[in-house]
Amino acid sequence: MIRPILLVGLCAATNVAAQADTPAEIPPVEVPAAVAxxxxxxxxxxxxxxxxxxxxxxxPIPGGEFTMGSPEAEDDRNDDEGPQRTVKIEPFWMGKFxxxxxxxxxxxxxxxxxxxxxxxxxxxxxxSAVDGVSxxxxxxxxxxxxxxxxxxxxxxxxxxxxxxxxxxxxAKTGRxxxxxxxxxxxxxxxxxxxxxxxxxxxxxxxxxxxxxxxxSEDNSQRVGQKKPNPxxxxxxxxxxxxxxxxxxxxxxxxxxxxxxxxxxxxxYPRVVRGGGWDDxxxxxxxxARKASxxxxxxxDPQEPKxxxxxxxxxxxxxxxxxxxxxxxxxxxxxxxxxxxxxQKDPEE
Amino acid sequence: xxxxxxxxxxKKSTATGAALTFAAAAARNVHAAEDNxxxxxxxxxxxxxxxxxxxxxxxxxxxxxxVALADVFENKLKSTLASLTTDSKLKDKVxxxxxxxxxxxxxxxxxxxxxxxxxxxxxxxPAAFRWVHYQYAIERGLNVFMEKPVTIDAPTxxxxxxxxxxxxxxxxxxxxxxxxxxxxxxQELFDRIQNGEIGDITMMRAYRMxxxxxxxxxxxxxxxxxxxxxxxxxxxxxLWLSGxxxxxxxxxxxxxxxxxxNAWPVSAIACGGRHxxxxxxxxxxxxxxxxxxxxDGAKLFVDGRTVPGCKREFASFAHGTKGSAIxxxxxxxxxxxxxxxxxxxxxxxxxxAYPQPEPNPYQVEWDDLIAAIREDQEYNEVERGVMASAVTxxxxxxxxxxxxxxxxxxxxxxxxxxxNVADLTIDGPAPLQANEDxxxxxxxPGLVKNREYL
Numbered sequence: 072m073i074r075p076i077l078l079v080g081l082c083a084a085t086n087v088a089a090q091a092d093t094p095a096e097i098p099p100v101e102v103p104a105a106v107a108x109x110x111x112x113x114x115x116x117x118x119x120x121x122x123x124x125x126x127x128x129x130x131p132i133p134g135g136e137f138t139m140g141s142p143e144a145e146d147d148r149n150d151d152e153g154p155q156r157t158v159k160i161e162p163f164w165m166g167k168f169x170x171x172x173x174x175x176x177x178x179x180x181x182x183x184x185x186x187x188x189x190x191x192x193x194x195x196x197x198x199s200a201v202d203g204v205s206x207x208x209x210x211x212x213x214x215x216x217x218x219x220x221x222x223x224x225x226x227x228x229x230x231x232x233x234x235x236x237x238x239x240x241x242a243k244t245g246r247x248x249x250x251x252x253x254x255x256x257x258x259x260x261x262x263x264x265x266x267x268x269x270x271x272x273x274x275x276x277x278x279x280x281x282x283x284x285x286x287s288e289d290n291s292q293r294v295g296q297k298k299p300n301p302x303x304x305x306x307x308x309x310x311x312x313x314x315x316x317x318x319x320x321x322x323x324x325x326x327x328x329x330x331x332x333x334x335x336x337x338x339y340p341r342v343v344r345g346g347g348w349d350d351x352x353x354x355x356x357x358x359a360r361k362a363s364x365x366x367x368x369x370x371d372p373q374e375p376k377x378x379x380x381x382x383x384x385x386x387x388x389x390x391x392x393x394x395x396x397x398x399x400x401x402x403x404x405x406x407x408x409x410x411x412x413x414q415k416d417p418e419e
Numbered sequence: 420x421x422x423x424x425x426x427x428x429x430k431k432s433t434a435t436g437a438a439l440t441f442a443a444a445a446a447r448n449v450h451a452a453e454d455n456x457x458x459x460x461x462x463x464x465x466x467x468x469x470x471x472x473x474x475x476x477x478x479x480x481x482x483x484x485x486v487a488l489a490d491v492f493e494n495k496l497k498s499t500l501a502s503l504t505t506d507s508k509l510k511d512k513v514x515x516x517x518x519x520x521x522x523x524x525x526x527x528x529x530x531x532x533x534x535x536x537x538x539x540x541x542x543x544x545p546a547a548f549r550w551v552h553y554q555y556a557i558e559r560g561l562n563v564f565m566e567k568p569v570t571i572d573a574p575t576x577x578x579x580x581x582x583x584x585x586x587x588x589x590x591x592x593x594x595x596x597x598x599x600x601x602x603x604x605x606q607e608l609f610d611r612i613q614n615g616e617i618g619d620i621t622m623m624r625a626y627r628m629x630x631x632x633x634x635x636x637x638x639x640x641x642x643x644x645x646x647x648x649x650x651x652x653x654x655x656x657x658l659w660l661s662g663x664x665x666x667x668x669x670x671x672x673x674x675x676x677x678x679x680x681n682a683w684p685v686s687a688i689a690c691g692g693r694h695x696x697x698x699x700x701x702x703x704x705x706x707x708x709x710x711x712x713x714x715d716g717a718k719l720f721v722d723g724r725t726v727p728g729c730k731r732e733f734a735s736f737a738h739g740t741k742g743s744a745i746x747x748x749x750x751x752x753x754x755x756x757x758x759x760x761x762x763x764x765x766x767x768x769x770x771x772a773y774p775q776p777e778p779n780p781y782q783v784e785w786d787d788l789i790a791a792i793r794e795d796q797e798y799n800e801v802e803r804g805v806m807a808s809a810v811t812x813x814x815x816x817x818x819x820x821x822x823x824x825x826x827x828x829x830x831x832x833x834x835x836x837x838x839n840v841a842d843l844t845i846d847g848p849a850p851l852q853a854n855e856d857x858x859x860x861x862x863x864p865g866l867v868k869n870r871e872y873l
Contacts, residue, residue, distance in 0.1 A: 176630070176727060176728060179630075180630050180631060180727035180728065181727075182727055182728055185695065185697070185727070188697055189695075189697075209630075209631050209632055209633050209634070209635070209636075210629070210632065210633075211632060211668075212629065212733060212750040212751070213627075213628075213629040213630070213731040213732075213733040213749065213750060215731055216733075216749040216750055217731070217732065217733065217734060217748060217749030217750075218749075220730075220731055369779065370750075370751075370752050370779060370781070371470075372466075372467060372470045372781050373466030373467060373469070373470050374466060374469035374470040374472070374473055374499075374502050375466070375469070375498070375502050382750075417466075417498050418494045418498065419652055
């Protein structure tokens, strides 16, 4: 259940009047570079995660129009990449890198709150706010499956877990973060290009930009080691496939042209983008789509299977975005944060 | 036959099928349920029990049906029921009317009374209750699948081996949930190691260093539950119920290592301690390091840790005089077992690797058990299940007491954690009582040496 938390800093920045029905007001963490009223004022910034030494690097993505999907003539194209259509996207910031384990575990294992208590620091209003955000149940195994923790990308989480991380990050920072939509993701990945990859169509160059089956040695890799795309985003192609907000839906069923989002109504299939360390080059193309599947929980020996973990999705992770124009709480509950069926842990 | 065992009857009748006319077969004094449907009952409706139930119904070698459930918590039972009856692949194999849903400590008896000799009961409660439930299952002539660990202290380990003699005499088929033993990759590695492909094993390493796990760290009871209910809900936190983080989490890696050595260790020393216990009232340490010694002097080193933010490793390795092996790579499956010609486990020196993908051992252990039942082969994994549990408990005891302990001493030890476990009632006192501060007795290595806690 997403609780609309009014983010004061954003309201001030976007001139949204505070609504009477919103709960506690939470002042954002002070990050001067994160403040912007207009697209022109947007700068790269490092989001601070209080009580830890971690920051999340954010890159401004200008608004614009682009052609979503791939042309029929593109090599190795799948039918679900068409029909192509024009989509308009409003400005947002996007994580420069995939969310790393180091960043993920702050929520996952309450590292920030443990630190705060060890150092005998008082709770900030934001610490009280994160108390209200759910956390994954303790797993039975190491969910990195020996792939590496620290600044390797976090993996094996469900879309629900990735969404909840964003909810936590919003409460933790006082700024609104969420997963990208499928359209935002492709727009940011293409970064103004129309070729199969954001560096062109020469597959021989893929190793300079991406980790994939041929060069990953069967393992995800530390984020940010390859060349970035034209907008300064790393590992959009490869390393791990990234969760987006959408239900996996044929394009010919989608009519929304401004900030489109296919709000999920069923648990499967949902969408990951960009391909991962175990994929072949064609799966890393800007337009390529991958649908989530029940088999991603195959080796979870518990029943009911966990709502937090995909024990078999070792090349699935995510990155976060922050829209410039913060949606109203109504827009959040009817579109941006909406998802069905509700994900609840079994009653203890 | 001491029992009217349907499976034995089926086998006999098929073996002599050609000679039997239908009329002759029908003339046998056989009760109405005499068909080859295996009926399954579940005792303990937690996540693993429900998983095991589904795996049992997924075995595709003849008719099988889930017919009865028991748990001490009604909500657990109902969620298992919902999970089984809404599974589109399995729901036709589920027949559990209200009168075969049993809530309470005596539910195990009622489930087993609802079954008949030759059926299967799944024992998936916390380990403390295992010997009680197993004893009754044998009395009822049932085949059994029991989750690991099967014991958590010395007296019940010795008792369990004793109890098992009756199961062997009755030729009951009994599986123990150490599923790594059923993994095709590890089985091939075992054969290769026994054939001397890495020489003599001199050292093994087993790790389960992860973040916080399951209910190993327990915060105080908010008072909504009775003390006993609270402990059962958080069973990894209490030694009498589960053997704690060592028994429940480390047993697989310890067991698969001992398997490769084809021996049980003869002694153990161990370190361990509690550092981050802010507000927790369970009995576990944060870290455990156990050194086991085998009769030939070989060592097994085991590291367990449930601390966030630290190096993670969840794997087992063997080192021999001619090379080394990865027993399992990460978590339990896939094992991705490999061998190397040197002590450096680098692909350059790889001499063998099990081809991927591997079948899921959680399913294979069920395929194997039910095949044994249908074909009436001898099948009893209890002794190794008890020894794996006892060896694991011995390591835990070495850490909790700070003493060196031999397996011989351990097996004679007299500290039974919950001697009254067979007589517990949900509103009655728990075997472990909190002190005035709501805290529980914890191990005190070096101060309390002859038992794990006061």
